Amino acid sequence: MSTIYLYADEASWQVLSDSRQKVALIGGDFGYGNFGDVLQHLNTIRFAQKMKGYATISVMAANAIGVSGFPEWARSTYATDAVVYIAEYPLVLDEKSPKLKVVGEIRNLAAVHLYGGGFLNEMWGNYVISVVEYFLRLTPGIAYFISGQQVTSPYHHVLIDHLKKFPPRIFGVRDEISLNWLREIGLESNFSFDDATEVLIDLAQRSGLKREGGLLLHLNSSDYTANDSVDDGLAAELLTLKATAAAATGVTVFQAFRDARQEVLDSTETIKRLDVQFPFYDVRVVDLVGLIFEQGGEGNGRAISGEFGYSCSYHVALWLQLAGIPCWLKSSNGFYSQKSRALQVTQDLTSFLREPRLADHASNLERRVAWRSLLQDEFLKLDEVNNVCRIPDQAGGPAPWPFFFKGKPTLQERLANSMADATWQRQRAETAEKALERTTANLPGESSNSGVSGAH
Numbered sequence: 001m002s003t004i005y006l007y008a009d010e011a012s013w014q015v016l017s018d019s020r021q022k023v024a025l026i027g028g029d030f031g032y033g034n035f036g037d038v039l040q041h042l043n044t045i046r047f048a049q050k051m052k053g054y055a056t057i058s059v060m061a062a063n064a065i066g067v068s069g070f071p072e073w074a075r076s077t078y079a080t081d082a083v084v085y086i087a088e089y090p091l092v093l094d095e096k097s098p099k100l101k102v103v104g105e106i107r108n109l110a111a112v113h114l115y116g117g118g119f120l121n122e123m124w125g126n127y128v129i130s131v132v133e134y135f136l137r138l139t140p141g142i143a144y145f146i147s148g149q150q151v152t153s154p155y156h157h158v159l160i161d162h163l164k165k166f167p168p169r170i171f172g173v174r175d176e177i178s179l180n181w182l183r184e185i186g187l188e189s190n191f192s193f194d195d196a197t198e199v200l201i202d203l204a205q206r207s208g209l210k211r212e213g214g215l216l217l218h219l220n221s222s223d224y225t226a227n228d229s230v231d232d233g234l235a236a237e238l239l240t241l242k243a244t245a246a247a248a249t250g251v252t253v254f255q256a257f258r259d260a261r262q263e264v265l266d267s268t269e270t271i272k273r274l275d276v277q278f279p280f281y282d283v284r285v286v287d288l289v290g291l292i293f294e295q296g297g298e299g300n301g302r303a304i305s306g307e308f309g310y311s312c313s314y315h316v317a318l319w320l321q322l323a324g325i326p327c328w329l330k331s332s333n334g335f336y337s338q339k340s341r342a343l344q345v346t347q348d349l350t351s352f353l354r355e356p357r358l359a360d361h362a363s364n365l366e367r368r369v370a371w372r373s374l375l376q377d378e379f380l381k382l383d384e385v386n387n388v389c390r391i392p393d394q395a396g397g398p399a400p401w402p403f404f405f406k407g408k409p410t411l412q413e414r415l416a417n418s419m420a421d422a423t424w425q426r427q428r429a430e431t432a433e434k435a436l437e438r439t440t441a442n443l444p445g446e447s448s449n450s451g452v453s454g455a456h
Contacts, residue, residue, distance in 0.1 A: 003397040004134045005087045006103035007062060009071040012082035013101055020055040021110045021384055023048050024084075024135050026128065027148075027195070028117025031064030031074065031085075032406070033258035035288040036315025037117055039196035039203070040148060042292070044115040045080050046199075047372070051379045054110070055081040059131065062087040066260055066406040068098050077293050086131060089398040097403040106389040110382055112136055116148020116174060116195030118314065121155045121335060123224055129162050136166050138389035143382050147172040147375060148195030150342070152335055156181045163187060170378050172371055175342035192375075193361075193368040196315060197322070204323035207291060208303030211325045214250040215241060216306035217283075218316045219270040222263065225312055226332035227270075233332070234270070235277035237310070237349060242279040244353055246307035251283045256313050258289040260407030288316070308356040310349075314339040326356035 008016060016022075025048065028034070029041035041058065048056050058078060062085040065071065075083050084103060093100060112135050119128050136144060146168045151159060156178075163171075172192025173179050182189050194200075203209075219234065221227045227234055241247055257266035268285065271278045286304060309327035311317040314336075320327040321343060328349060331340040340346075344359035 003088065003394050004131065005090055005394060006391055007085045007087065007091065007100040008082060008103050009075065009098070009100055012057075012071070012075060012084065013103065015055055015082035016057070016084070016103060016106045018055075019108060020081075021053050021108050021382075022055045022057055022081075022106065023051075023111040023113055024057045024059055024106075024109060025080075025113050025115060026059045026132050026135065027113075027115035028119055029060070031060035031070075032261070032264075033064075033289050035254075035256035035292070036196055036313065036318075038289060038292055039199045039315065040116045040194070042078060043196055043199045044113060044147075045078060047375075048113065048379075049079075049081075051376070054379075057081065057106070057109075058083045059135070060085050062091060062100075063404065064406050065098050068096065071098050071100065090394070090400040092400045092402045094403075102391075104391055106138065106391075108385055108387060109135070109139055109142060109389050110385045111143035111145060111379075114144070114146045114149075114168075116150075116192075118150040118152070118335070118339065120149050120159060121152035122158075123335075125155050125158060129159075133162065133166065138391070139385075139387050142385065142387075143378075144168040145170055145375065145378065147192045147371070149173045149178060149192075150175055150338065151178040151181060152338060153181055156185060156187075160185055160187060170375060172375070175338065177338050177341060190371055190374065191364075191367050192371040193364045194315075194318060196318070197365070197368050200315070200319045200322050203292065204319060207301075208305075209320070209323040209325070210303065210305050211307065211323070212305040213246065214252060214306040215244065215247040216252050216254065216304075216309035216311075216320060216325065216327070217241070217267070218254040218256055218309070218311040218313050219267040220256070220312035221265045221270040221273060225330075225336065227312055227330060234330075235274060237330070238274075238277070238279050240349065240353065241310055247280070249307070251280050252304060252306060253283045253285045254311075254313075254316055255285060255287045256289070256316055258287065260405075262407065308352075314343065317343055317345070321359045322361060324358065326352070326358040328352045328356075 025041065025044050027040060027044065028037035045056050045058065048054055058080040060074065060083055065085070071083060085100060112132060114132050119125060136142065144166055149172065151173060171189040173182065173189050174192060174194045179189055179191055221234065253267050255267045257264050265273065306325060309317065309320040309325055311327050312330045314329065317327040317329040329336070329340045329343055329345045331337045347357055
């Protein structure tokens with residue numbers, strides 16, 4: 001993004017201006033409600049708050065706000081000290097909008113932590129890196145940490161430019177492929193495993209997740225998964241799953257996204273697309289983001305169990321594996337093939353159903369403990385800062401634009417607006433062309449009517 005505008009609610013605004021040392025947390029979770037991203041964010045908040053004296057600033061997107069009460073909900077439910085919302089243009093906020101105010105400064109920003117996710121690729125990498133660089137430029141020389149990253153080729157060649165400008169104190173990746181690609185271009189990194197690891201294990205215990213009969217199912221046919229061919233791909237695999245003894249015992253469907261945007265096609269949205277091709281009529285649906293934020297501690301639902309899982313989500317698959325349940329991760333492009341290899345999914349579906357193989361993460365968990373100790377040591381080495389990060393004036397930037405809640409305008413509305421705008425532009429061009437013709441017609445010597453005009 002060429003310009004960034006910062007907003008915060010009143011409680012967050014007060015935190016930004018107090019004297020505490022602060023760390024800005026930027027990563028996969030910009031507030032859109034994705035299971036794995038939310039967990040990575042929560043785990044990073046909890047880790048940072050263990051570092052004595054640090055207040056956490058969670059960075060989210062203004063267009064991820066779905067309801068007016070979201071800022072207060074997010075700050076309290078994530079248990080983060082402050083949330084800063086970013087926008088690509090100045091927001092026009094009215095009485096129906098969330099109660100946000102422009103951020104003018106951040107006091108004592110000591111570090112930026114780019115926590116995990118699968119976004120360092122050509123789809124999302126430039127966006128996230130631009131946000132990180134914006135915060136690093138607020139006070140040059142502050143500490144920079146990176147953890148839990150999946151770097152997807154060829155983006156590792158783009159990433160090197162960012163790392164040359166802003167070398168991190170420590171850089172952790174979640175899979176061996178990323179580790180090797182970075183090494184090939186001369187960048188040394190550490191193996192951190194996944195940034196959601198600890199909370200995934202905790203959630204498995206809290207929800208009673210266990211291996212005991214039944215099929216555990218997660219679907220996603222959003223564009224980035226390349227699972228869009230429901231007619232001959234996903235539908236056929238679901239029929240194969242229906243024929244298993246596990247499915248006959250019971251089917252649990254996981255909804256991993258809590259997101260109003262129409263371009264997000266998680267389990268329930270994919271089932272709708274499948275229409276008559278969805279072969280199950282009696283399923284239990286578990287909202288995973290709701291499960292994360294269940295306030296009752298032990299949850300208000302039944303324990304979750306299954307013989308094995310079939311997933312279109314890396315983090316759903318990892319969650320099941322860490323709970324001792326074999327899970328097959330569908331991979332329809334290079335991005336997901338890398339995820340599959342990281343989760344040791346090497347069987348095709350037929351082989352997996354014949355003999356489900358459970359991934360062994362023992363070594364990864366050991367290396368995760370070592371990484372967390374290393375990251376903690378780096379945090380504890382930091383000297384206190386005494387700075388005031390003044391948010392630069394964006395005069396001359398884009399024009400202010402009304403605030404829209406997440407999912408608004410819808411795809412249909414955007415298409416209609418686009419068509420209306422195209423019609424308006426065409427009519428405007430036609431009007432201008434006719435006006436030009438009239439003007440030209442009245443110029444001496446430029447038309448057959450010029451003599452008549454001259455006679456007057």
